[in-house]
Amino acid sequence: MENIIRGKVWKHGKVDTADIISTKIWLENLNNLDPDILGKHAMAPIDKEFASRAMRGDFRIIVSGKNFGGGGKSFEHGVIALKAVGIVLVVAESFARYNFRNSINNGLPVLECNGIFNAVEAGDEIEADLSTGVIKNLTSGAALQADPLPEFVLGIMEAGSYTAYIREQLRQTGTNEANCAGETL
Amino acid sequence: MPGMTMTEKILAGASGKKIVRPGEIVNARVNALMMTDLKGPYVFKVLEEELGTSKIRDGLDVVFVLDHLGPAHDIKSAQQFKACREAARKYGLPHFYDLGRQGIGHQVMCEDGYVFPGTVVAGIDSHSTTYGALGAVSFGISPTEGAIILATGELWLKVPETTRFTVTGNLPRRVSGKDIFLHIIGMTKWNGEVLYKAVEFTGPAISALSVSDRMAMCNMVAEMGAKNGIIAPDDKTAEYLAGWPEKRYDAVLSDPDAVYSHEYAVDVSSLSPRVSVPHRIDDVRPVEDVAGRKIDQAFLGSCTNGRLEDLMIAAEILKGRKVHPDVRLIVVPASRKIYLEAVRNGTIEILAEAGAAVLTPNCAACAGIGSGNIASGEVCISSTNRNFEGRMGAKDSEIYLASPATVAASAVEGVIADPRKY
Numbered sequence: 001m002e003n004i005i006r007g008k009v010w011k012h013g014k015v016d017t018a019d020i021i022s023t024k025i026w027l028e029n030l031n032n033l034d035p036d037i038l039g040k041h042a043m044a045p046i047d048k049e050f051a052s053r054a055m056r057g058d059f060r061i062i063v064s065g066k067n068f069g070g071g072g073k074s075f076e077h078g079v080i081a082l083k084a085v086g087i088v089l090v091v092a093e094s095f096a097r098y099n100f101r102n103s104i105n106n107g108l109p110v111l112e113c114n115g116i117f118n119a120v121e122a123g124d125e126i127e128a129d130l131s132t133g134v135i136k137n138l139t140s141g142a143a144l145q146a147d148p149l150p151e152f153v154l155g156i157m158e159a160g161s162y163t164a165y166i167r168e169q170l171r172q173t174g175t176n177e178a179n180c181a182g183e184t185l
Numbered sequence: 186m187p188g189m190t191m192t193e194k195i196l197a198g199a200s201g202k203k204i205v206r207p208g209e210i211v212n213a214r215v216n217a218l219m220m221t222d223l224k225g226p227y228v229f230k231v232l233e234e235e236l237g238t239s240k241i242r243d244g245l246d247v248v249f250v251l252d253h254l255g256p257a258h259d260i261k262s263a264q265q266f267k268a269c270r271e272a273a274r275k276y277g278l279p280h281f282y283d284l285g286r287q288g289i290g291h292q293v294m295c296e297d298g299y300v301f302p303g304t305v306v307a308g309i310d311s312h313s314t315t316y317g318a319l320g321a322v323s324f325g326i327s328p329t330e331g332a333i334i335l336a337t338g339e340l341w342l343k344v345p346e347t348t349r350f351t352v353t354g355n356l357p358r359r360v361s362g363k364d365i366f367l368h369i370i371g372m373t374k375w376n377g378e379v380l381y382k383a384v385e386f387t388g389p390a391i392s393a394l395s396v397s398d399r400m401a402m403c404n405m406v407a408e409m410g411a412k413n414g415i416i417a418p419d420d421k422t423a424e425y426l427a428g429w430p431e432k433r434y435d436a437v438l439s440d441p442d443a444v445y446s447h448e449y450a451v452d453v454s455s456l457s458p459r460v461s462v463p464h465r466i467d468d469v470r471p472v473e474d475v476a477g478r479k480i481d482q483a484f485l486g487s488c489t490n491g492r493l494e495d496l497m498i499a500a501e502i503l504k505g506r507k508v509h510p511d512v513r514l515i516v517v518p519a520s521r522k523i524y525l526e527a528v529r530n531g532t533i534e535i536l537a538e539a540g541a542a543v544l545t546p547n548c549a550a551c552a553g554i555g556s557g558n559i560a561s562g563e564v565c566i567s568s569t570n571r572n573f574e575g576r577m578g579a580k581d582s583e584i585y586l587a588s589p590a591t592v593a594a595s596a597v598e599g600v601i602a603d604p605r606k607y
Contacts (some may be wrong), residue, residue, distance in 0.1 A: 067380060070380070094380075094381070095381070096380060096381065096410075097380065097381040097410070097412060100343065100381070101327070101330075104341070105327075105329065105330070112208060147208040147209065147210070149210065150209075150210050150211070150212075152212050152341065153210055153341060156341075162329070162330075162333060162341075163231070163235040163236055163329060163332075163333065166236055166333050166336060166337060167235065167236050167237050167238075169337075170236060170237065170238050170336060170337075171237070
């Protein structure tokens with residue numbers, strides 16, 4: 001995976017977990033994280049066109065304000081839905097804790113960047129370097145500094161998920177042999 | 186170069202760095218992991234199926250506690266406990282706490298020597314923030330992240346900003362750490378400025394609090410959306426941990442020039458007991474404003490307020506009195522150790538004489554999946570941490586959150602009552 005991501009922007013000031021995927025859809029698919037189903041409903045509560053426009057390639061980066069993905073729910077459906085329609089990066093002023101962790105754990109890069117909301121308009125093209133945190137607005141020429149993602153987080157993005165990354169690390173270091181102490185039941 | 190807060194210093198140490206700053210992502214070593222009956226079997230499934238290993242990292246304290254479902258009350262909970270026991274046996278877990286020998290996981294972590302100042306401790310439960318009362322960085326994680334800790338002993342973490350609450354004033358009689366916390370969350374509101382942040386409690390009123398009351402406060406920072414709560418270790422912490430003299434730990438303190446994202450000053454010298462009213466934790470009133478509200482049940486227990494001194498305060502109020510005839514008082518010691526001490530010092534006898542139903546240590550009705558749930562239209566005053574709609578039973582029931590003293594006084598009067606009378 002490249003550490004430099006370029007794309008057009010979809011922007012919304014306040015995005016809660018229940019905006020990314022509605023509570024109804026989440027409950028209907030409690031134990032079913034099917035990207036095809038969830039993707040169709042991405043952001044529908046606040047933008048009915050979101051999924052179709054994203055899949056058409058109108059934009060691939062989300063820019064938002066404070067507390068992206070807030071609302072205190074730990075489910076991962078929203079992240080799966082965003083990835084399914086081709087979102088490759090979320091940049092926000094700040095993130096809710098569960099959303100930040102779920103995004104990285106599921107291989108969707110997220111950058112926290114002070115001032116991003118006012119520096120970018122919907123439809124602008126931006127370029128973000130995940131490893132340095134430098135974000136350039138190619139449309140306006142503005143540049144901002146986000147918190148960069150360290151190397152092992154870039155490794156998680158490359159592997160596609162935290163578990164896939166750790167599985168590969170364990171395989172490489174040869175520490176994945178079974179050594180259960182007790183009997184197998 | 187400005188100084189660091191204790192949360193920043195502990196995360197720097199755990200990730201092998203001299204300095205970390207808020208916003209930075211680090212890969213941190215985790216000293217201990219707590220898991221419960223709700224997610225335990227699933228954690229081992231992720232370990233085996235998704236991470237492709239069944240080896241637990243050496244040097245990691247894995248504490249597996251059966252607490253949420255109580256003694257099995259239906260076939261489903263019996264099956265879940267069976268799956269937990271099988272996993273614990275298969276992995277030969279040395280710190281597996283089965284029924285009758287256990288307690289609520291968070292209490293076991295603190296009182297059985299798995300949490301020390303300066304360490305990083307994770308739990309697969311949102312109230313894992315409790316351990317910050319001993320000067321550790323502790324937080325709740327997902328089952329998948331728990332499996333990653335099992336396999337690697339590490340977890341990526343974002344270094345949080347710290348918000349500091351400096352608490353001053355002599356706490357009035359019958360007013361507790363729980364009341365201080367309810368006052369603070371009523372003041373800041375949920376979804377306020379501490380989301381994803383560290384919450385540090387400091388000041389003379391915090392120094393004056395017992396470790397038990399500090400645990401109640403750090404327990405409830407989860408309700409503010411914070412990452413962790415933390416209190417600087419002191420003589421009381423050392424005394425609490427005196428049972429593990431062989432354990433060497435660093436008392437990590439915040440630098441005097443540490444940078445805080447927000448600072449609040451809270452004076453508690455004239456604080457009255459607080460009550461959080463249905464269905465929002467941050468909807469907090471002085472007890473005077475809600476006194477007289479009729480109750481059906483009083484619940485004293487949980488990882489927030491089921492400790493020995495909580496039971497003893499209730500016994501002080503209930504001694505020589507009876508639980509109101511229209512009310513059930515349910516008392517659940519937070520651990521076997523607490524239960525035993527409360528039996529030995531006569532506390533349980535006083536409570537049972539008064540008409541309390543005393544249960545074996547477990548989470549009981551707190552999360553609505555154990556014993557002691559409430560019916561449609563009923564009202565419960567509870568020493569627990571959440572009063573969401575339907576949390577303890579029927580969707581149209583009501584939960585008022587309060588201190589153990591307020592719960593006990595209310596149990597006597599049959600209505601929400603001011604404990605300062607007793």
